[in-house]
Amino acid sequence: MEIKDPLFEGKTIRLSSINYEKDAEIESRWTHDPETMRLLRPEPVRPLTPAQVKKKYEAIEKEEEESKSLFHFTIRLCEDDRLVGIARLNWVDWANGNAHLSIAIGDPADQGHGYDAEALNLLMNYAFTELNLYRLSAEIVEFNEAGLQLFRKTGFVEEVRRQQAQNRSGQRWDVLHLGILRSEWEALAGALEHE
């Protein structure tokens, strides 16, 4: 790891900021797909207009500015800058070196290309080498099998299982909390570099 190494550039995607005009249209489309939205958020699924999405962007940027404990990134394709997802670090607890992390790929057509894995690696690198955090947590509902597989493959371990914490489609589902320590990430990152 060197100072000149890019923090936000992956092979096919990069982490970027919000583009109010272009992104609101795309994110509004994502909110009309309940299946994907249910994987990403516990709140009731609800379609949003582009104007509502823009209002949300204002709230996000205000919170980033005021709380200093939220880092919100868009995930964009390197080749054409198209928005494909969101990557976030929130509830950064500076005194304890802890934060929550989430990754979302909004359109099912963009899933399965490894964009989420690349974004997760960039976000972890940012959290551990720029914010200098000690550990990261993620919450995933048990029916999100692809999400669980991604986090496990990346080195996260299951720490907490909150039984029956979600009710979707008339069934109860557990919510899993996964975590990774910086030392674990360093060991895995080191092993990859030497491959």
Next chain:
Amino acid sequence: MNENILTGELVRLTAFDIELISEAESRWSRDSEYWRLQAGDAYRPYSAQASKQLFEKFVKENDSTSFPFIIRTIEEDRMIGEIGLDGILWNHGDCFVGIGIGEREFWGKGYGTDAMNIILRYAFTELNLWRVSLNVFEYNPRAIRSYEKAGFTHEGQVRAALNRAGRRWDVVYMGITRQEWQSLNP
């Protein structure tokens, strides 16, 4: 059905009077041990005024998803702590509970467990929630025992989430579902 659901054996849960709780919280916040047992963020004493602003903001922003109460003793009507359900996700019936007994002379005597029993009854029979979650710090075995007595089960530990007094500590997660609560309170 005719019992007062906010009254227990030793304590009762009363209205969340922001003036009163702000003054008390400022006094309790001088006790760093109390603070570190009930809050994960870095310790600092709060003035009554700062405390009031925080409570006012919290209540305003979380009105429909949080139910905070002041804990009072039945015997002397003394304010000894606070307890509240918050982060309610109504679509799932899930929430978190938080409790603090600020008056040290009431630690370890069953007052906290009694308050927890009352709020669980409120959560399951008035708000009709499905489950109640909590987290507690590894270095607080007295609280963990109290939650076990109220019926909470261990659901896992967030490793090394706290850095205090020069070492790392886990955060313990516990939970109770309505079914579990009903089988303990037939």
